[in-house]
Amino acid sequence: MSKRNNLFIFILTLGVFGILNTEMGVVGILPQIAERFHVSVSQAGLLVSLFALAVAISGPILPLLFSGINRRKVLLFVLGVFVLSNIVSIFAPNFTIALIARVIPAFLHPVYISIALTAAASSVSEKEVPKAVSKVILGVSAGIVIGVPITTFIASATSLDLAMTFFAVVNAIAFMGVLLFVPSMPVKERLSYGAQLSVLKKPIIWQSITAVVFINAATAGVYSYFAEYLETITHISGTALSLMLVIFGVASLFGNVLGGKLLSKNAIKSVVIYPFVFGAVYILLFLMGKFTAPMIIIVVLWGILYAISNNISQYWITSAAPEAPEFANGLFLTAGNLGITIGTTVGGLFISGMGTQYIVLGGLLFLILSLIFILLRTFMYSPNKQLAK
Template structure:
């Protein structure tokens, strides 16, 4: 990759990190927000759930609407909206104002992330596209996992307002860097809305959508309750819990790079073996969950595989619709958020019905379903099957 491409991908990575930290960072400060506005923690949780719902709704639509506009201008628009939203959040006089300041930018979230993935993939050769995309997903994963402890630390050390300022600063850095260093990115071959939506007629796309939802459900059914699992099953807390979550976050960064390399060399095999390997790790965690040291090893593996799962999901859906990359990446974001919603709900049901230790069963269920859909697509669209059909 040239220096210019490396700089472009770095800026895009910072941008998605800022947007994902804005989305997920508040998880660690929900109790503080509840106290500040004198509301329940469950009501404060609307800051997360409504944000995710907005992303799921706008995922396929907004990237489609903006697909024909100069990509640099669109990215500046989205980053600017996030900067303004975070500044308004700093000075929000009521919870309603804070909620609006988060939900409105959430509708624009899929536009930037979809464009970042598309621009990264098209800025390099087709063979190196998975590696370039993995770096963008590195920003996504870092925002989702590392954003929470960073925000919690800032709010605990200073104030809620300073945590919101942190969101604004990261997005502002990405805005300024985009403005100065990113060249104009006009859309050379604009696809009509109909041409992009028409990819939904392809069965392979629906198989990919199903796979992404199942993978998202499998990982989130455990990740959403990881802290509770470690506290109640492994019986660790305090600094040890913080260390475990840090291991999870750092391992996920390694997993992003590993996922990009694996998909570059062995795309289909990586997709097929991912749910099998993660399923074995789930079984391992069920057997060793009550022992601290073995569980730390499991946490390390969880982090690596969580990130690889994100890479597999993005590749699986964009490779099914290469003629409409922006729309495909929007579908990836929408289906991923739908998977988070389903997985979290199912994980909660297992906790209330059987106990926290059994959330791994929900993960295993979704992994089996994802493996079936991956194998079905691999068989139906293999060169040998096509040859026999013809």
């Protein structure tokens, strides 16, 4: 892969990081946001759940509508909107304005990610496509798990305003990178809307989408309240909380690499086993969450498995619709963010109704539901052949 392609893919990945950091970076500062706007932590969770809902709604639609426009122009437009919306969020006078400023750019989230995945793949030889795409997916993982501890640290060390400024700065740097170093990318060939939409006629795609929705509900439903859980149950806050988030983030980057290797070695078995392994970690979290030392080990395992869910989700949907990869990536984003919306909402209900510790039960419930649909697809579509792969 040439240095020019490496720079190109790095800029695409930086934009992905900025967008995902905007989406999930508030996880670590939800308590501070709730305090600023005088709302409950579960209400502040709407900043995560409604953002994800907007992505889920636009995921299969907007990438199609933007598919005929020069990709460089679209990338600049999306990043520009994210920069402006982040600036508005910093100065928002009330929670409603802050919420609106986050939801508007959320609709454009899947447009950038889909283009980034497609552009990265088309910039290299066929042999190097998996490597290029994995770097963009790494930006997704990094945006979720590295941006959170960075934002949390900035908020605890300085102020909430500076933490939110971090979102705008990263997107602004990505914008300048695209402006200065990314060439014009006119669309030469593209599948018709009908050809891409036809994959929705396949039962396997709906089984896969449902499984991915529940996988992401299981992971986000607990992780979205990570800071609240550690502060309330484990009694960790401030710098110690930031350190735990860093541990989670580093473990997640390792998990991203591990997930790719596991899927390459035996994809179907890896997907089937995943809910069982994550379920065991959630049970440990429920039983040992009050103790700091065990929580360090649990957070490492949690981080690894959280990242693997991204690899599994992307594989499970795109493998069901290989004939329309760009549309499949849009469906992957839609299913994932719909899961985040459902999981975060249900997690908030568990906190309000039963207490923070019991959000783990919601995660376990969604893992069981995901397993049902994973097994349904596995046994309906040549299970013996797939398990042998």
